[in-house]
Amino acid sequence: MTDDDLRFELGEWAIWMGGYNPNIGFPSRVPIISGGGGSPTFEELLEHSDAVKMKAIDASVDSLAPAQKAAIHRRYGICGVWRFPRDNYQQMLDAAHDALHITMRRKGY
Numbered sequence: 001m002t003d004d005d006l007r008f009e010l011g012e013w014a015i016w017m018g019g020y021n022p023n024i025g026f027p028s029r030v031p032i033i034s035g036g037g038g039s040p041t042f043e044e045l046l047e048h049s050d051a052v053k054m055k056a057i058d059a060s061v062d063s064l065a066p067a068q069k070a071a072i073h074r075r076y077g078i079c080g081v082w083r084f085p086r087d088n089y090q091q092m093l094d095a096a097h098d099a100l101h102i103t104m105r106r107k108g109y
Contacts, residue, residue, distance in 0.1 A: 001104060006097060010109075014076035016054040042102060053109065060103040068096035 001009075040048070061072055070082040070090035084092065 001101065001109060006100060006104070009053075009104075010072065010100075011078050012050075012058040013054050013061070014048075014078055017058070017078055019049045025076065035050075051066070056107050056109065057094055057100075060100055060107070063103065064099055068099060072096050072100075 061069060064072065067084075067088075070079075071084075071089055073079045074082045074089070075093055
C-alpha cells in the first residue's frame, strides 16, 4: 500500500466514521418474510467487504499511540479539537501514517 493509497483509505474511513450507525435493537424486517432467502447481491457483498475494511482501519487507528491517534483524527476531520502544544502535529501525523502502513500490511491490506 502506497502513501497515496493509505491516505485515500483513511479519507474513506473518515466518511464511513461520519455515517457509522451500529446495529442496535431489532432488525427492521424479519428475515423469513423479507425475501426468498436468496444469495446476497453484488452490491451487498461490496458493502460488507467495505465495512470489514473500515472496521480494520478503525481498529488500527485505535491501536495507535494517543498523540498519533489525535493527529489522524485531526487530519481526517474526525475531531478537530486536539491541540499540539509541542508543535509536533506533522511529526505525529507522519509517525501515525508509518505505523498504519505496518499495521495494515499485517492485516492484509
